[in-house]
Amino acid sequence: MSSIALIGAIELGLVFGLVGLGVYLSFRVLNFPDLTVDGSFPLGGGVAAALIVADADPWLASLAAAAAGAVAGLVTGWLNVRLKILHLLASILTMIALFSINLRIMGRPNVALLGESTVFTPFEGLGLPAIWLQPMVFLAVVVVATLLVDLYLLSEIGLALRATGANPRVARAQGVRTDRAILAGLAVSNALVALAGALFAQSQGGADVSMGVGIIVVGLAAVIVGETLVPGRGVVLGTIASVVGSIVYRLAIALALNADILGLKAQDLNLVTAVLVALALTLPGLRRSRGARLAGGRP
Amino acid sequence: MIRVRGLTVTFNRGTPMETPALRGLDLDVPSGEFVTVIGSNGAGKSTLLNAIAGDVALDAGTVELDGTDVTHWPTARRAALVARVFQDPLSGTCESLTVEENLALAAARGRTRGVRPALTRALRQELAERVRDLGLGLETRLGDRMGLLSGGQRQAVSLLMATLRPSRVLLLDEHTAALDPKTAAYVLALTTRLVTEHRLTTLMVTHSMRQALDHGTRTIMLHEGRVVLDVSGEERAALDVPDLLRLFERRHGQTVSDDTLLLG
Numbered sequence: 001m002s003s004i005a006l007i008g009a010i011e012l013g014l015v016f017g018l019v020g021l022g023v024y025l026s027f028r029v030l031n032f033p034d035l036t037v038d039g040s041f042p043l044g045g046g047v048a049a050a051l052i053v054a055d056a057d058p059w060l061a062s063l064a065a066a067a068a069g070a071v072a073g074l075v076t077g078w079l080n081v082r083l084k085i086l087h088l089l090a091s092i093l094t095m096i097a098l099f100s101i102n103l104r105i106m107g108r109p110n111v112a113l114l115g116e117s118t119v120f121t122p123f124e125g126l127g128l129p130a131i132w133l134q135p136m137v138f139l140a141v142v143v144v145a146t147l148l149v150d151l152y153l154l155s156e157i158g159l160a161l162r163a164t165g166a167n168p169r170v171a172r173a174q175g176v177r178t179d180r181a182i183l184a185g186l187a188v189s190n191a192l193v194a195l196a197g198a199l200f201a202q203s204q205g206g207a208d209v210s211m212g213v214g215i216i217v218v219g220l221a222a223v224i225v226g227e228t229l230v231p232g233r234g235v236v237l238g239t240i241a242s243v244v245g246s247i248v249y250r251l252a253i254a255l256a257l258n259a260d261i262l263g264l265k266a267q268d269l270n271l272v273t274a275v276l277v278a279l280a281l282t283l284p285g286l287r288r289s290r291g292a293r294l295a296g297g298r299p
Numbered sequence: 300m301i302r303v304r305g306l307t308v309t310f311n312r313g314t315p316m317e318t319p320a321l322r323g324l325d326l327d328v329p330s331g332e333f334v335t336v337i338g339s340n341g342a343g344k345s346t347l348l349n350a351i352a353g354d355v356a357l358d359a360g361t362v363e364l365d366g367t368d369v370t371h372w373p374t375a376r377r378a379a380l381v382a383r384v385f386q387d388p389l390s391g392t393c394e395s396l397t398v399e400e401n402l403a404l405a406a407a408r409g410r411t412r413g414v415r416p417a418l419t420r421a422l423r424q425e426l427a428e429r430v431r432d433l434g435l436g437l438e439t440r441l442g443d444r445m446g447l448l449s450g451g452q453r454q455a456v457s458l459l460m461a462t463l464r465p466s467r468v469l470l471l472d473e474h475t476a477a478l479d480p481k482t483a484a485y486v487l488a489l490t491t492r493l494v495t496e497h498r499l500t501t502l503m504v505t506h507s508m509r510q511a512l513d514h515g516t517r518t519i520m521l522h523e524g525r526v527v528l529d530v531s532g533e534e535r536a537a538l539d540v541p542d543l544l545r546l547f548e549r550r551h552g553q554t555v556s557d558d559t560l561l562l563g
């Protein structure tokens with residue numbers, strides 16, 4: 001694998017690390033299978049691109065994108081806790097609605113950012129090798145985001161959120177307004193995903209309405225690969241694992257696509273993703289049952 | 300103080316499965332009284348507790364706690380006044396959180412949660428102190444996930460969670476039913492100690508008549524969603540399990556069919 005492919009994989013791994021964090025919050029912490037992310041990722045990209053094209057500050061545009069993602073999360077949460085729509089279905093409804101909304105925001109299926117100033121522009125010409133520029137910016141954003149999510153989860157409202165996901169009845173008995181916790185958790189989760197979309201659009205030179213397809217699987221892959229690699233259940237480990245998982249997952253994809261023997265091409269990406277996620281899901285179970293057999297227990 | 304009037308709860312209303320759980324139940328429990336609640340399966344014991352805690356929708360009736368009408372308060376808001384311990388040790392705590400995280404969750408009951416760290420050094424120390432009081436040696440396992448503890452240990456922690464913050468009312472729903480006799484005895488003794496220490500108005504549902512007479516200061520029996528027996532003071536002190544059964548039969552003209560009530 002060339003060093004360009006390697007750095008490219010790390011760069012993608014970092015930006016999708018934010019998606020991993022978001023999916024960790026909804027799927028793992030809140031126990032809420034939230035497919036809104038397939039819509040909030042292009043929403044973030046679209047909002048940021050539309051604002052940047054209109055000459056807004058790229059960082060402000062990215063923050064606005066995160067805010068838009070938070071609103072998308074709130075809509076899903078509202079459909080679930082107020083209108084009592086099943087969580088999975090509520091998130092699919094928001095996801096579908098966002099497709100139209102994203103077209104409205106961008107005004108057309110894609111917005112190019114070539115020649116526009118992006119979050120990377122201020123760092124150009126600082127002597128940093130061009131190839132490292134974007135990964136470094138992503139790394140900084142991901143580190144800050146992980147720290148903030150950790151602080152959130154370790155706070156009183158964060159503990160209320162985790163209790164809501166772990167056992168809503170006990171949470172309510174301890175005075176936690178579980179409906180508010182769900183709304184807050186989904187807002188933060190989708191804000192992270194939309195921020196990833198905003199940064200991704202700026203690094204790829206544009207936003208596309210279909211850039212969100214399969215994002216939920218990418219996020220889940222990050223979480224699951226992370227859990228496989230970083231055992232342990234603590235909150236801090238969980239968030240770090242999601243980011244690490246995202247990077248490792250991207251490296252694995254890059255390796256698979258670059259290995260000439262396998263003969264895989266870029267269009268096989270989704271197939272490779274599905275196979276990797278399936279492997280990551282089953283490997284821990286296989287390892288456990290083999291361990292049990294060695295210990296004399298039943299498999 | 301608990302005052303409930305005309306509590307009516309029906310499950311699966313308007314369907315062929317319609318089951319009345321409470322049928323206009325009235326109950327007054329003065330402050331500091333420890334009431335044990337007995338009754339056969341389906342008598343409405345758990346539903347009564349759920350109605351007081353706010354976990355079940357009422358068809359009719361009012362719930363008053365310490366003079367405040369809480370009938371329309373959601374569960375989380377009532378939590379400032381009501382503490383609960385659930386029957387199943389597996390579902391009475393947050394399994395995937397650590398022991399001290401569960402306790403920290405309970406330490407914030409009744410006040411607004413903020414962005415402060417949930418576990419500070421000071422709180423950790425206070426919690427370790429309280430856990431040491433249990434005498435189970437759990438103070439060295441505060442960082443363990445709740446799921447790693449035994450049933451008895453979890454119920455002890457549940458009780459601690461329920462009494463960590465001042466509350467007016469303590470609701471215990473067969474919280475020793477899933478435990479072995481020795482552990483159950485320990486948890487019951489701990490219950491009595493904590494209830495006395497904090498002078499809590501307590502409702503304890505139990506399946507055992509023996510337990511109902513041996514603990515608390517008053518015993519009520521529910522049948523078909525109403526209170527059919529209410530004994531306290533000297534009358535109660537003189538009662539034994541067979542007397543209780545006879546009383547029930549005389550007042551209700553029906554034999555107790557549930558064997559589980561006779562055991563213990």
